[in-house]
Amino acid sequence: MIPLSWYLLLGAALFSIGIYGVFSRRNAVAILMAVELMLNAVNINLVAFWRYLTPEKSAGMAWAVFVLTVAAAEAAVGLALIISIYRSRDSVIAEDMDLMKN
Amino acid sequence: MVEQVLFVLLAIITLGSALVVVTNRNLFHAALALMVTFAGVAGVYITLDAGFLAMAQLLVYIGAISILIIFAIMMTRRLMQAVEAPFNSQRWLGLFGAVVTFAILAVVLGRYWSPQPNVNNLVASIDPEILNGSVARLGASFVNPDAYVLPFEVASILLLAALVGAIVVAWPKVEDQS
Amino acid sequence: MNPFKYASQIPELPTISPLLRDIIVVVVISTFLLLIAIVLIWLMRKVIARMQKRVGPNRVGGRYGLLQPIADVMKLLSKEQIVPAGADRLAYELAPVLIVVASLLVWAVMPFGPGLIGVDLNIGLFYIMAISSISVVTFLLAGWGSNNKYALLGAFRAVAQLVSYEVPFILATLIPILLARSMSTVAIVESQTVPFLFVVPLAAVIFFISSLAETGTTPFDLLEAESEIVAGFHIEYSGMKFAMFYLAEFLGALFMSALFATVFLGGWNIPLINLMLSLFGVQSIDLSAMGIAGSILGLIVFLIKTFFIYFIFLWIRATWPRVRVDQILSLNWKILVPISLVLILVVAVLDKMIPEGTNDLVRAGILLASNVLIAFVALEIMRRNGRQRRELIVDSGLVESGKQEVVEAAPLH
Numbered sequence: 001m002i003p004l005s006w007y008l009l010l011g012a013a014l015f016s017i018g019i020y021g022v023f024s025r026r027n028a029v030a031i032l033m034a035v036e037l038m039l040n041a042v043n044i045n046l047v048a049f050w051r052y053l054t055p056e057k058s059a060g061m062a063w064a065v066f067v068l069t070v071a072a073a074e075a076a077v078g079l080a081l082i083i084s085i086y087r088s089r090d091s092v093i094a095e096d097m098d099l100m101k102n
Numbered sequence: 103m104v105e106q107v108l109f110v111l112l113a114i115i116t117l118g119s120a121l122v123v124v125t126n127r128n129l130f131h132a133a134l135a136l137m138v139t140f141a142g143v144a145g146v147y148i149t150l151d152a153g154f155l156a157m158a159q160l161l162v163y164i165g166a167i168s169i170l171i172i173f174a175i176m177m178t179r180r181l182m183q184a185v186e187a188p189f190n191s192q193r194w195l196g197l198f199g200a201v202v203t204f205a206i207l208a209v210v211l212g213r214y215w216s217p218q219p220n221v222n223n224l225v226a227s228i229d230p231e232i233l234n235g236s237v238a239r240l241g242a243s244f245v246n247p248d249a250y251v252l253p254f255e256v257a258s259i260l261l262l263a264a265l266v267g268a269i270v271v272a273w274p275k276v277e278d279q280s
Numbered sequence: 281m282n283p284f285k286y287a288s289q290i291p292e293l294p295t296i297s298p299l300l301r302d303i304i305v306v307v308v309i310s311t312f313l314l315l316i317a318i319v320l321i322w323l324m325r326k327v328i329a330r331m332q333k334r335v336g337p338n339r340v341g342g343r344y345g346l347l348q349p350i351a352d353v354m355k356l357l358s359k360e361q362i363v364p365a366g367a368d369r370l371a372y373e374l375a376p377v378l379i380v381v382a383s384l385l386v387w388a389v390m391p392f393g394p395g396l397i398g399v400d401l402n403i404g405l406f407y408i409m410a411i412s413s414i415s416v417v418t419f420l421l422a423g424w425g426s427n428n429k430y431a432l433l434g435a436f437r438a439v440a441q442l443v444s445y446e447v448p449f450i451l452a453t454l455i456p457i458l459l460a461r462s463m464s465t466v467a468i469v470e471s472q473t474v475p476f477l478f479v480v481p482l483a484a485v486i487f488f489i490s491s492l493a494e495t496g497t498t499p500f501d502l503l504e505a506e507s508e509i510v511a512g513f514h515i516e517y518s519g520m521k522f523a524m525f526y527l528a529e530f531l532g533a534l535f536m537s538a539l540f541a542t543v544f545l546g547g548w549n550i551p552l553i554n555l556m557l558s559l560f561g562v563q564s565i566d567l568s569a570m571g572i573a574g575s576i577l578g579l580i581v582f583l584i585k586t587f588f589i590y591f592i593f594l595w596i597r598a599t600w601p602r603v604r605v606d607q608i609l610s611l612n613w614k615i616l617v618p619i620s621l622v623l624i625l626v627v628a629v630l631d632k633m634i635p636e637g638t639n640d641l642v643r644a645g646i647l648l649a650s651n652v653l654i655a656f657v658a659l660e661i662m663r664r665n666g667r668q669r670r671e672l673i674v675d676s677g678l679v680e681s682g683k684q685e686v687v688e689a690a691p692l693h
Binding site (some may be wrong): 025 | 105117123132136139140147150155163174175177178188196215233236240243244249250261267272274
């Protein structure tokens with residue numbers, strides 16, 4: 001059998017990779033992809049805890065479904081914003097968005 | 103034994119393609135690797151007896167969000183083949199932060215739940231009827247007023263707002279004819 | 281670790297280990313499908329030819345051209361595979377492979393007969409929807425990987441059509457799930473004492489139209505028609521890679537026919553015959569209790585139903601003209617989605633209101649009446665809408681009221 005901590009470690013690793021992506025990528029769409037990785041890692045954690053601790057309740061899976069839903073909504077709005085920014089500034093590099101800097 | 107090999111394989115696929123997502127220079131290949139990551143996570147859900155969630159993951163993430171991301175990549179390129187520098191100036195700080203995060207999480211988790219493969223305290227073998235009825239219980243909890251009907255309805259309003267908002271924000275500007 | 285319950289083994293066969301059984305099932309189903317694609321190619325050419333008052337292939341392999349598909353396959357095998365310059369090799373090579381994989385994966389939950397199923401998932405129909413939505417991504421890969429503006433445009437249109445028509449497809453599939461109280465394909469087959477075609481015909485119509493659009497069959501075959509943007513997203517594919525797209529199209533059409541037969545016509549069961557037998561007081565035939573003979577009979581019944589629906593696909597393909605791209609999307613979002621949403625609401629409410637113990641026929645009758653009512657209301661609304669638009673065009677003076685043909689070619693919105 002697979003102990004619970006293996007799933008949690010997988011979730012932690014995926015989350016860390018997502019953090020690295022968010023910090024180090026220049027393209028806004030790439031940052032959004034890394035955010036999706038982090039949300040998936042959270043979902044793995046939720047479902048692992050659900051299965052190992054309270055599989056007879058529906059709380060864990062319901063929460064995971066809500067995370068999925070919110071991630072989808074956020075991806076849609078985020079990408080629409082990126083497209084709109086590209087139309088007005090002709091660039092999606094996150095460093096170039098410095099209108100409010102100093 | 104077979105399950106452990108399967109899990110390790112799934113973990114390698116998932117983490118490997120996640121690394122490709124955050125390091126690849128070609129954004130389109132990164133999006134493809136993202137799809138492989140999503141499929142790997144769906145596989146992990148299947149090993150966790152959450153079949154419904156695995157199919158929902160495939161439907162929503164690979165069938166919809168990946169397509170959205172690919173469309174956004176295609177619509178925000180200046181040339182068809184332009185490839186720019188993928189990393190910004192704080193990549194080493196980001197790497198340090200990611201490694202520290204993983205180290206902290208691993209230590210804390212290892213302290214509470216031992217990673218040795220044959221420790222039985224949290225390994226739950228369950229009556230399969232509970233697992234088979236999990237989809238029905240999930241559905242019942244979404245419409246039960248004592249359970250999650252309110253978050254369910256709020257989530258659908260959120261999706262509607264996101265849908266309308268995304269369309270309005272991404273609508274091309276209408277030029278005024280004066 | 282296995283969360284999915286497996287269908288019972290066919291009795292009178294020696295029990296073998298589950299892994300071996302799974303491998304045998306996978307090999308048998310894949311081989312069957314890849315071989316039946318050849319039959320389907322021949323069938324399509326002959327049937328469409330006869331409907332167009334032609335003869336069809338009659339040279340290769342005897343008077344009926346039975347070996348014509350073999351000649352087709354050999355031609356495709358021998359063509360040179362030209363890879364366009366600057367093509368993204370990963371996406372270009374991956375797309376045909378993925379589309380065939382997705383077309384084969386969905387067949388895992390198709391009940392061919394009692395006890396003859398790959399795996400009886402308790403979320404079977406949801407699995408089908410998930411794999412169908414994965415295959416949408418392959419069109420984008422093909423269009424992008426070809427390094428061709430027109431292939432990309434064709435891929436965009438294909439994705440728009442496929443993603444849009446997934447919505448009424450899923451909504452129309454939800455209605456039999458609701459009536460059968462389960463997403464498992466076996467449960468849906470076994471719960472159809474009256475075939476769902478006669479209980480919720482409007483759902484069957486919406487499912488049929490959406491499945492025509494999901495597979496890219498005429499009248500929705502903008503995706504790959506030769507006159508549309510130079511054959512759309514697979515223009516840069518030649519030889520065996522094109523054969524993969526061709527194969528996936530046939531397998532998809534066969535799968536939709538099989539799914540329609542399973543969900544709406546009763547699958548391998550014979551519900552109408554059982555109903556007539558019960559009217560005469562004779563005990564109904566239960567194919568799942570008849571061992572191997574029952575399985576073979578069920579398989580034959582299933583194949584008859586599947587090929588009948590496939591014949592209707594071909595019939596429509598031979599006779600109806602193509603729908604324009606803006607008409608496709610407005611047909612989906614303005615007509616199919618509202619009707620299917622209203623239908624789900626009405627069927628769910630009625631199904632809950634009908635008390636538990638009523639006769640299946642009475643239940644079927646009530647739901648049938650509600651379906652017909654909704655269909656009439658929808659048609660009336662569409663008719664009134666059409667009349668208003670026609671009067672608007674005539675009144676605005678653009679067209680003299682004698683010119684009928686321009687008025688009727690008005691766009692759907």
